Amino acid sequence: xxxxxxxxxxxxxxxxxxxxxxxxxxxxxxxxxxxxxxxxxxxxxxxxxxxxxxxxxxxxxxxxxxxxxxxxxxxxxxxxxxxxxxxxxxxxxxxxxxxxxxxxxxxxxxxxxxxxxxxxxxxxxxxxxxxxxxxxxxxxxxxxxxxxxxxxxxxxxxxxxxxxxxxxxxxxxxxxxxxxxxxxxxxxxxxxxxxxxxxxxxxxxxxxxxxxxxxxxxxxxxxxxxxxxxxxxxxxxxxxxxxxxxxxxxxxxxxxxxxxxxxxxxxxxxxxxxxxxxxxxxxxxxxxxxxxxxxxxxxxxxxxxxxxxxxxxxxxxxxxxxxxxxxxxxxxxxxxxxxxxxxxxxxxxxxxxxxxxxxxxxxxxxxxxxxxxxxxxxxxxxxxxxxxxxxxxxxxxxxxxxxxxxxxxxxxxxxxxxxxxxxxxxxxxx
Amino acid sequence: xxxxxxxxxxxxxxxxxxxxxxxxxxxxxxxxxxxxxxxxxxxxxxxxxxxxxxxxxxxxxxxxxxxxxxxxxxxxxxxxxxxxxxxxxxxxxxxxxxxxxxxxxxxxxxxxxxxxxxxxxxxxxxxxxxxxxxxxxxxxxxxxxxxxxxxxxxxxxxxxxxxxxxxxxxxxxxxxxxxxxxxxxxxxxxxxxxxxxxxxxxxxxxxxxxxxxxxxxxxxxxxxxxxxxxxxxxxxxxxxxxxxxxxxxxxxxxxxxxxxxxxxxxxxxxxxxxxxxxxxxxxxxxxxxxxxxxxxxxxxxxxxxxxxx
Numbered sequence: 086x087x088x089x090x091x092x093x094x095x096x097x098x099x100x101x102x103x104x105x106x107x108x109x110x111x112x113x114x115x116x117x118x119x120x121x122x123x124x125x126x127x128x129x130x131x132x133x134x135x136x137x138x139x140x141x142x143x144x145x146x147x148x149x150x151x152x153x154x155x156x157x158x159x160x161x162x163x164x165x166x167x168x169x170x171x172x173x174x175x176x177x178x179x180x181x182x183x184x185x186x187x188x189x190x191x192x193x194x195x196x197x198x199x200x201x202x203x204x205x206x207x208x209x210x211x212x213x214x215x216x217x218x219x220x221x222x223x224x225x226x227x228x229x230x231x232x233x234x235x236x237x238x239x240x241x242x243x244x245x246x247x248x249x250x251x252x253x254x255x256x257x258x259x260x261x262x263x264x265x266x267x268x269x270x271x272x273x274x275x276x277x278x279x280x281x282x283x284x285x286x287x288x289x290x291x292x293x294x295x296x297x298x299x300x301x302x303x304x305x306x307x308x309x310x311x312x313x314x315x316x317x318x319x320x321x322x323x324x325x326x327x328x329x330x331x332x333x334x335x336x337x338x339x340x341x342x343x344x345x346x347x348x349x350x351x352x353x354x355x356x357x358x359x360x361x362x363x364x365x366x367x368x369x370x371x372x373x374x375x376x377x378x379x380x381x382x383x384x385x386x387x388x389x390x391x392x393x394x395x396x397x398x399x400x401x402x403x404x405x406x407x408x409x410x411x412x413x414x415x416x417x418x419x420x421x422x423x424x425x426x427x428x429x430x431x432x433x434x435x436x437x438x439x440x441x442x443x444x445x446x447x448x449x450x451x452x453x454x455x456x457x458x459x460x461x462x463x464x465x466x467x468x469x470x471x472x473x474x475x476x477x478x479x480x481x482x483x484x485x486x487x488x489x490x491x492x493x494x495x496x497x498x499x500x501x502x503x504x505x506x507x508x509x510x511x512x513x514x515x
Numbered sequence: 516x517x518x519x520x521x522x523x524x525x526x527x528x529x530x531x532x533x534x535x536x537x538x539x540x541x542x543x544x545x546x547x548x549x550x551x552x553x554x555x556x557x558x559x560x561x562x563x564x565x566x567x568x569x570x571x572x573x574x575x576x577x578x579x580x581x582x583x584x585x586x587x588x589x590x591x592x593x594x595x596x597x598x599x600x601x602x603x604x605x606x607x608x609x610x611x612x613x614x615x616x617x618x619x620x621x622x623x624x625x626x627x628x629x630x631x632x633x634x635x636x637x638x639x640x641x642x643x644x645x646x647x648x649x650x651x652x653x654x655x656x657x658x659x660x661x662x663x664x665x666x667x668x669x670x671x672x673x674x675x676x677x678x679x680x681x682x683x684x685x686x687x688x689x690x691x692x693x694x695x696x697x698x699x700x701x702x703x704x705x706x707x708x709x710x711x712x713x714x715x716x717x718x719x720x721x722x723x724x725x726x727x728x729x730x731x732x733x734x735x736x737x738x739x740x741x742x743x744x745x746x747x748x749x750x751x752x753x754x755x756x757x758x759x760x761x762x763x764x765x766x767x768x769x770x771x772x773x774x775x776x777x778x779x780x781x782x783x784x785x786x787x788x789x790x791x792x793x794x795x796x797x798x799x800x801x802x803x804x805x806x807x808x809x810x811x812x813x814x815x816x817x818x819x820x821x822x823x824x
Contacts (some may be wrong), residue, residue: 275711277715280712280715281715283627283687284627397604400626
């Protein structure tokens with residue numbers, strides 16, 4: 086199977102690629118040009134060819150909540166948004182705390198062949214925060230990291246042991262930093278808006294205090310710590326200090342925390358409700374700065390689908406979380422890159438090779454002999470976020486109605502086209 | 516005539532002119548209430564649903580009476596009797612009520628923004644009768660009108676609000692309303708019950724009641740709920756009383772001699788307010804209740820005008 090992509094603007098800052106050129110793919114691998122004819126030739130003039138995007142934090146809800154999302158609809162949402170690899174969080178039902186669930190998800194994903202799916206295993210059995218999961222079994226079955234996401238591992242001793250035990254496998258322990266005593270009953274960020282609207286707030290210290298603890302434990306154990314969805318300026322100081330101290334810690338930030346603030350809540354739209362909550366504009370600016378400075382390593386969507394009937398309720402009764410795979414790239418490109426708050430280089434790095442590195446994935450770059458996972462983007466094309474066009478089963482997006490620039494035209498996973506102009510191809514278009 | 520809007524959801528988005536307009540109509544409603552036959556045919560043919568998803572005696576009765584005085588058809592739906600218990604969503608409940616050709620929905624709900632959410636979804640008018648700890652606009656309007664009878668232009672008026680500011684929709688709406696009318700506000704209570712960001716409301720904060728009382732025209736006492744003590748927001752009722760109960764002695768020692776006292780009810784006598792204060796000549800508490808009916812009549816009338824034409 087050979088594909089030739091002609092006349093694309095090849096762009097991969099990691100490998101200093103920034104040129105108009107052709108790209109040759111043979112059996113899923115990037116090759117030198119050859120005289121043999123291609124099976125498929127793609128005219129990509131006027132388009133950027135970037136490394137397939139890597140999301141290290143999504144929820145595909147399968148098994149257990151298939152009315153919100155499935156491996157299939159999640160995969161489609163991913164490739165439509167330009168993602169070729171997605172790590173899925175284990176807060177499914179049953180949770181990914183045994184090899185059976187890992188195999189179930191991997192089998193579904195490979196039968197579909199739309200997108201690469203990497204399961205994250207739970208840190209503790211049943212995500213209860215008490216006993217360690219069988220990390221070895223999970224790792225061997227294909228888990229690329231461990232997290233009780235949705236729950237923080239609040240027992241410091243258990244978290245210490247998780248960091249220690251994971252040294253066996255050199256995979257990250259991913260914490261959801263939230264002191265649930267401080268955040269209990271909280272709906273939105275504790276601040277001016279929560280005071281005005283009368284919501285119980287989630288103070289930034291509920292995140293920062295756990296981050297401080299986690300970093301101290303990472304230092305003490307030597308384990309690999311990854312911190313999910315950083316939202317507050319007060320967390321960043323600890324992170325910076327930890328990195329300067331040589332501690333093995335990485336962190337991610339979501340598109341919605343980079344683009345929105347607590348001000349969005351004033352209309353009581355439940356698509357502004359997520360954990361951690363949208364914070365102040367000072368926090369947002371600090372997150373962008375930390376991403377640029379490398380204190381925060383990567384962008385992750387925290388794609389969290391919920392069906393309409395669950396979100397179409399009183400604010401405090403709605404579940405936390407928003408979808409993000411289909412809007413992440415374009416929303417960030419439009420509102421950060423085109424507004425000179427983040428460079429195109431920083432955006433691509435933060436969504437491809439840098440997240441891949443956190444999970445040890447040999448992906449997210451354009452390299453001869455490398456894996457052929459790519460995304461073709463029309464950076465001039467404008468579009469409006471319309472829930473009727475979502476590939477995801479859920480439409481709980483805070484960006485509905487936004488006019489965005491930059492549209493994913495085609496996605497190649499493992500050398501085959503799985504998305505092209507609103508069409509999906511299971512097992513690739515051969 | 517002002518108040519050209521579908522819903523009455525909060526004090527925040529009302530202008531001073533709209534508030535004055537509500538008062539003017541309420542004054543003519545008070546005239547109706549002073550007649551021997553306290554009834555007018557004004558809202559004949561208008562249907563009103565009172566959706567109370569949280570317990571209420573005073574506010575519900577005040578709305579019901581206002582509706583009856585103006586000859587509207589109305590019915591009440593409370594959380595305990597409603598299909599909410601059977602798992603129906605708020606939106607479905609409200610849509611069903613709207614399908615019965617209801618003109619105005621009066622809603623009380625424990626979640627902030629619930630009335631805003633319904634207002635967006637329904638073509639009927641929505642009146643917020645209290646949404647969680649967010650707003651309670653009809654209470655603030657009746658409070659402001661009660662004050663206005665003594666201080667018609669609110670100029671140089673100084674009000675202290677004492678108690679649980681954090682969990683009080685009454686305080687939020689009242690602060691917004693007093694600010695709009697040009698009065699200055701001091702809030703006082705234990706630090707755990709005063710939101711950290713309350714100064715963005717343009718109020719003065721003190722934790723010391725003896726500093727809150729002097730040089731004020733009105734002391735507004737809030738109800739303290741026993742649950743707050745269980746949430747560790749203050750150590751005991753005994754200690755709350757020690758520091759924050761509005762006692763007769765405190766009043767005499769620190770407040771000006773022509774001080775006036777208000778309370779939204781229901782009162783915890785002996786806890787946030789001493790009986791001797793509540794029943795004193797300084798108290799406007801029953802005036803507030805009386806004014807409440809007229810204010811609600813005014814709002815229901817103003818929101819129905821388009822349909823009545």
